Structure formats: C-alpha cells, structure tokens
Amino acid sequence: MDFVTNCAADVADQFWAQTRNGLTLGSIYAMIALGYTMVYGVLQLINFAHSEVFMVSTVAALYAIPFFGVTEGDPATGLSAVLIFIAVLVCCMLASGLVALLLERLAYRPLRKRGAPRLSFLISAIGASLFIQYLFVLMDGEHYLFPIRGIADPLGMPLMIIGLALAVVAGGLLLAGVRRGEAGWVDAGTLTGFGGLAALIAGLVFVVKLPDILGPTPQSVPELFATSTVFTLLGTPISNKRLLVVVVTVIMLVILDNFVRKTRMGRGIRAVAQDPQAASLMGVNINRVIVVTFLVGGLMAGAAGLLYQTVLSAPAFWFIGFRPGIKAFVAAVLGGIGNIRGAILGGLLLGLVEAYAVPCIGTQWIDVTAFVVLVIVLLFRPTGILGEQAGG
Amino acid sequence: MSERAPTGTHSSEASFTERRRSWQRAYRAQLQRTRMKRAAGSRALRQRIAQEAAPVTTAWANGRAWVNDHSKLTYPVIGVVVIAIAALLPLLGDFVDLPTELEQATSGSVLARVMLFALFALGLNVVVGFAGLLDLGYVAFWLMGSYTAAILTGAQSYSRQIQGGASFGDVQEPEFQMWMWLILFIALGVAVLTGIALGSPTLRLRGDYLAIVTLGFGEILRITANNLTGVTGGPRGVTSIPHPAIQVGDVEIIWGTLLDTKYYWLLLGLVVLWIIAIRMLDQSRIGRAWVAIREDEVAAASMGVPVVRMKLAAFAIGACTAGVGGVIYAEQVNFINPPTFSLIQSILILAMVVLGGMGSITGSIVGAAALVIIPDALLRGQDEYRFFLFGLVLVVVMIFRPQGLVPSKRRKAELVGGEGDSPLAEA
Numbered sequence: 038m039d040f041v042t043n044c045a046a047d048v049a050d051q052f053w054a055q056t057r058n059g060l061t062l063g064s065i066y067a068m069i070a071l072g073y074t075m076v077y078g079v080l081q082l083i084n085f086a087h088s089e090v091f092m093v094s095t096v097a098a099l100y101a102i103p104f105f106g107v108t109e110g111d112p113a114t115g116l117s118a119v120l121i122f123i124a125v126l127v128c129c130m131l132a133s134g135l136v137a138l139l140l141e142r143l144a145y146r147p148l149r150k151r152g153a154p155r156l157s158f159l160i161s162a163i164g165a166s167l168f169i170q171y172l173f174v175l176m177d178g179e180h181y182l183f184p185i186r187g188i189a190d191p192l193g194m195p196l197m198i199i200g201l202a203l204a205v206v207a208g209g210l211l212l213a214g215v216r217r218g219e220a221g222w223v224d225a226g227t228l229t230g231f232g233g234l235a236a237l238i239a240g241l242v243f244v245v246k247l248p249d250i251l252g253p254t255p256q257s258v259p260e261l262f263a264t265s266t267v268f269t270l271l272g273t274p275i276s277n278k279r280l281l282v283v284v285v286t287v288i289m290l291v292i293l294d295n296f297v298r299k300t301r302m303g304r305g306i307r308a309v310a311q312d313p314q315a316a317s318l319m320g321v322n323i324n325r326v327i328v329v330t331f332l333v334g335g336l337m338a339g340a341a342g343l344l345y346q347t348v349l350s351a352p353a354f355w356f357i358g359f360r361p362g363i364k365a366f367v368a369a370v371l372g373g374i375g376n377i378r379g380a381i382l383g384g385l386l387l388g389l390v391e392a393y394a395v396p397c398i399g400t401q402w403i404d405v406t407a408f409v410v411l412v413i414v415l416l417f418r419p420t421g422i423l424g425e426q427a428g429g
Numbered sequence: 430m431s432e433r434a435p436t437g438t439h440s441s442e443a444s445f446t447e448r449r450r451s452w453q454r455a456y457r458a459q460l461q462r463t464r465m466k467r468a469a470g471s472r473a474l475r476q477r478i479a480q481e482a483a484p485v486t487t488a489w490a491n492g493r494a495w496v497n498d499h500s501k502l503t504y505p506v507i508g509v510v511v512i513a514i515a516a517l518l519p520l521l522g523d524f525v526d527l528p529t530e531l532e533q534a535t536s537g538s539v540l541a542r543v544m545l546f547a548l549f550a551l552g553l554n555v556v557v558g559f560a561g562l563l564d565l566g567y568v569a570f571w572l573m574g575s576y577t578a579a580i581l582t583g584a585q586s587y588s589r590q591i592q593g594g595a596s597f598g599d600v601q602e603p604e605f606q607m608w609m610w611l612i613l614f615i616a617l618g619v620a621v622l623t624g625i626a627l628g629s630p631t632l633r634l635r636g637d638y639l640a641i642v643t644l645g646f647g648e649i650l651r652i653t654a655n656n657l658t659g660v661t662g663g664p665r666g667v668t669s670i671p672h673p674a675i676q677v678g679d680v681e682i683i684w685g686t687l688l689d690t691k692y693y694w695l696l697l698g699l700v701v702l703w704i705i706a707i708r709m710l711d712q713s714r715i716g717r718a719w720v721a722i723r724e725d726e727v728a729a730a731s732m733g734v735p736v737v738r739m740k741l742a743a744f745a746i747g748a749c750t751a752g753v754g755g756v757i758y759a760e761q762v763n764f765i766n767p768p769t770f771s772l773i774q775s776i777l778i779l780a781m782v783v784l785g786g787m788g789s790i791t792g793s794i795v796g797a798a799a800l801v802i803i804p805d806a807l808l809r810g811q812d813e814y815r816f817f818l819f820g821l822v823l824v825v826v827m828i829f830r831p832q833g834l835v836p837s838k839r840r841k842a843e844l845v846g847g848e849g850d851s852p853l854a855e856a
Binding site: 083143144147148151153154155156157158159160161163164165166167168169170171172174175214215216221223359363366367370401402404405407408409411412415416419 | 653783
C-alpha cells in the first residue's frame, strides 16, 4: 500500500505539470495515430512502417532548418521564427508524405495486385521499415553506401542533366505513344521516365551531398526558436513550444475532420472503409483513395515529427520513430482502430497515462506502460474505447 | 490495327476529352494485344525448353518416385548422409584448399551460428508457419533461456561481485559444467511457462493485434532485464557464464571457447532432434489442427478443434526451442546483456523463416544458412548492411515469392490456388 499512497501523493504533487506534459505528448501521439487508423480503416493493414514516415520528418527538419538560415545557437525570433517554422513544417510534411506514398507504391500495391494474404502485408511492412531505417544508417557518406565520395561528388551535375534529358525524351515518347495508341512506345516512355527520375534523384543526392545524411549516430537538430514561458496556468508555466504543439494539432485535426466529412474525396475514404467493393461499384477510384489516405497519414506524421523534435529537442536519428510509432499504434487501438476520433482520444489518453505514471514508476519503466495499457485494452475491450468504426 | 486511334483526322469539333478517351481506349486495346503476344511467346519458349529437357526431367522424376516408393529405406539413408556431410563440413578446410570466403563460411564458428539460428527459425516456424500466428516477440523466449542459464549457474552473482570491485581471487568463478545439461531442461521449462503465460491471455486476438502484443511483450521483457538490476545484472549484463562439459569416468568432453567447433556439433545434434520432433508433430493430429486453425479459425473451432489449446501448444513449442537455444547461446558467448535481445533479433529470425518458406522445415534451415553465411562470410559481418538487406529481402520475397525459397507443399498450394483474404485483392 505504501507504493500506492506514495504514488498518489507524487501524482497529486505534480498533477498540473504532468497534465500539461501528457497533453502535449498525447497530441503528437494522436497525430501519428491518425496515420495508422486511417490506413487501417481503408486497407485493414497495420502500416508498420509508419514510424519511419515519422522518422523521415526529423531528418527533413535536420536539413530544412539550416536551409532557412537558422543555425545551432542562433535561434530565430519574432515574425521570422513563425515564417520559418511554417516553411520547415511544410518541408517536413512533404518529405513524410512522399515517403508514405513511396511505401504504398513499392511495398503494398504490388502485394495488393497479387491478392496476397494479410500476413504478407505485415511482413512487407516490417521489411520496408527496416530498409528505410538502415538506408539512413548507411548513408553516412564515409563508410557505407557512398564510400567513394570523391568520385561521386563531381558526378552530380552531369547526372542531373542526363536525368532532365531523359525526362524530356520520356515525355515525348509517352505523348507520341498515347497519340498513336502504341503500347510499346508508352512502355519505353515509362521506362525512360523512371530512368530519368532515378538519374535526377541520384544527381540531386550527389549535388546536395545527401550522402552524409544521417549515419549511425544521432544528429542534433538546431533549435528553431528559443523556449520561453507564454503564460502560467494553475501554477504551471506553459512554454511557447508546448502551446505551439497544441495549436498546430488542433488546426490539423480540424482541417482533417472537415476533409474527411465534407469533401468528395473524404466521402470516398469513408465509403472504401465501409465496403471497398460496393464503393468501387459506385464509382469510387479505390486506388486513388488509398493513395490519398497514405498521403494524409504521411502529412500528419510529418507535422508530428517536427513538433516532437521541437518540444523534446530530439535529435534526428534513424531509430527515433520506433517508440512514438508503437505508442501511437497503441493509441489508435485504445481509441478503436479505424476510428479517427478514437485515435485522437486514444492519443491524448495514452499521453496522460504515461505522464501520470512518470512520478510513480520513473522514466526507465515508462515504455512498459504503453504495452501494459495495450494488453489490458485488448483483453477487455478489443475494439477500443469508441469502437471500430469505418472511416468516420 | 483496326482500332487505331483517330488522331489528326478526327474532326476538330470533337472536344479534347472525347479525343483523350478514344486515345485511352485504343491504348488499352493495344496494350492487351501486346501482352497477349508476349504471353504466347513465353509460353512457346517454355514448351520448347520442357521438350528439350524431357530426358533429364523424366529421369529425375523416376528417381524421385523410386525414392518415395521406398521411403522406409531411402529416407533414413538420405538423412544420415546429409547429417554426416553437415557434421564434416567444418573439417573441409583442413583437407582442401578453399578460397578465403568459403573457408570463412565453413568455419566452425559461422556454422555454429547458422545452427543456432536454424534452431530458432525452426521454433518460430512452428508458430508462424504451422499455426499462422505472427509472433514479433520471439526473442523474449531466447532471453528467458539465456538469463535462466546466467542466473542458475551463479554467473550473475559472480559478475555482480566482480563489477562491485571484488578481486578475482576472492570470489569463486562459476563452475557448473555438468549442471549445464540440467539447466538446459530447466530453461526449457521456464520458456514454456513464459510462452503459456504470454499466450493464454493474448491468443484470442486477431492476427495483427497478436503481432503487436507479442512485440510489446518482447520489449517489456528486455526493459525489465535492463531495469531489474538485482536479478539480471542490469545494463552491464552478465559475464563468465561457464561452458558446458561432459565428465563421465574417463570420458571427458569440454566445450572450450567461443570458436570451438564442438558447439557446432552440439547444435547440429539439437537441430536434428528438433527436425525429427517437429516433423512428427506436423504429421500428427496436432499438425493438422494447426493447419486448420491457420486456414480458417472459425471453421476449425466449429469442427471441434480446440483452437486456444492448439495455439498455446504452438506457442509453447516455439518458446521451448528458443529457450534451449538461449542456454546454448549464453554458454557459448559467455556474455549476455539486454541489448542482445532487441526487437531486431526477432525480425531477423522472422526473416529467415519467411525467406526459407513459411511452414517448411528445410526452408527454415536454408533461410538461417543464407542470412547468417552471406553477411558473415561475404560482408564481413557489418550489421548495418545485414539489416538493410533483410528489409529488402522481406519486401522482395513477399512480392515475388511469397511462398519462400523452399516452399512447403501445403502452403504453396494454398498460396497459388487461393484468392487471398484481402478484400482489396482486385482493386
């Protein structure tokens, strides 16, 4: 009993501070959980690689923040801080969105076309997750994927030019092929197009020296703006960063809710989540819906990645996605997977539970909480708090 | 070419959309024709090859039929020959001059790793391949086995005293060599109990949820091993786990060091034992129950298969395999710490099972051999490359050869013939 009373006293002591921490962390979990829950709603698939989509966002921040002129120890202030934050946010969201799209295209769609069993999707997702993580480890510019930097660097510009030329040729071939109705020309055009794209990306990689993108050690990201206390609520100081997290989350969630409930595409997403075959008979383009779902999930994870990085001053690190990712999944299950509002509720709840657990069991045990919560929820209410609900 | 798209000749008043539609129609028709032509061509080529190779294939088929017809005689003989070749493999380098890579690949230590992971893959194969339960926390049972050995031999208290500043002369280094065999059985029991403890509340869950819960369980055990310093030695790990030995009268066999080839033979023996046991299980009532559960749980339950009990059995068998492997691992390496048992190891073993072919015993061994030897011997053990390749292998295998390198006959039939249970198969 001693433990319980001590614990209660500790929690009561730090109640508001922990509530604040829990809500900020919970908002981030909620944003990542949306990606899991939407993809699950549409595809009945746990997108195991979603944590890597999140991780890519921190890497994008590592590159975008210095690009906009903010360096270590020289944070931006005033209006410029706001503008730079928005610009970096857009970059991070785009990077994550792109990775989510690539995942869908390369790891899931081929399986979908072949009608693979569900286990295959999960295994493919694990593989993609591993692949992305270690791709960043290997791209450290000195030892691994690009051991010949001295040779690789001058190749950048020529490669980009070749890539552009190939892209032009591909465009011509495609156009001519479509006009003449010649499949062979279109195939050649597509092939050339992919070659051009590959050359362009490779050239870009060499020119911007992306080879030293991450490597096996965590890279500290420059602080975007300095931490300051905005106001004090119930004796708890609220910093500008924590406020930012909540504000951005609320804005994003409102936009998402409107998107899913009011637009045509949102209706398509809900329709596919309810019954893919009926939806496709009603003229919903399922492939497009799936792509958009992945994209939206990726954009959310991108925003979450930057916010996570900003609030916790987390480094960019190839393994950083694992914990937030798994906890966001727990949050999605907690609220009822496939259910968008459930994901938000679950995220906030999990954040709060973790925050209140900190004074009792200490930070080294904190990761256990999420899993214990998961097991308990699955045992007593496998469909989550709000229940599995298609799309809505 | 009758459907050739009307292009310039098309009347200019037709809207752009209509023209685009007609292009698209023509393009699809053309695409269809090209594809059919290609398919016909490749079919002809395949027939031609089949014709040319007919004598060889018939001879092979006849041979196989003979071997199958006399299976009482031939199977044991083949088994003994294969085991003998496998056992003599590490000695190959002593007699023949091999290229460096091959010599590396057939060295006792690499082969012992192959066998260790083959054991793990066999165990996980029972869970994933036979019963169709995706277990992402398999490393938890390995951890239980290794820590059981570490604690029961006294290595844990010894290394804690040494780390606490005791001089080497003051504390007795653990010498439990003969007891190691008993510990093997104790660890087996502990792992089975862990498997049942994890399984009984969670096995009612659907596939995806089970995967995540088992993953969580593996992480919980690792974090616990890291934090419960008093019991497990915490993040500094346990050192000086004794090697096993056999001393009966004049006979004395001592497993010496990490590189000792005797470990390979020990593990080979275990793997052979396990293969026989698992084959028997697979062909028994239990094996058929697993297949039924994997194919359709509801149908299996309604036909009277005790679903939960059978799933628990699969879990327990997988767990005890990992427990035994864990003891041997701890003895061989002498040192364990929590990061040894991270999630990546579970995924690695899963990759072996998937690559080899889920549900296939030969496949598990081939998968383990491929994923240990290739990185160890050819990439000189750079873990980053290894995991990078695993990721790639998992995705590519799932796309192009979901049944694995050496597919099991049952599963192959199911994967080729079935429609798949994805509702979006045709989307």
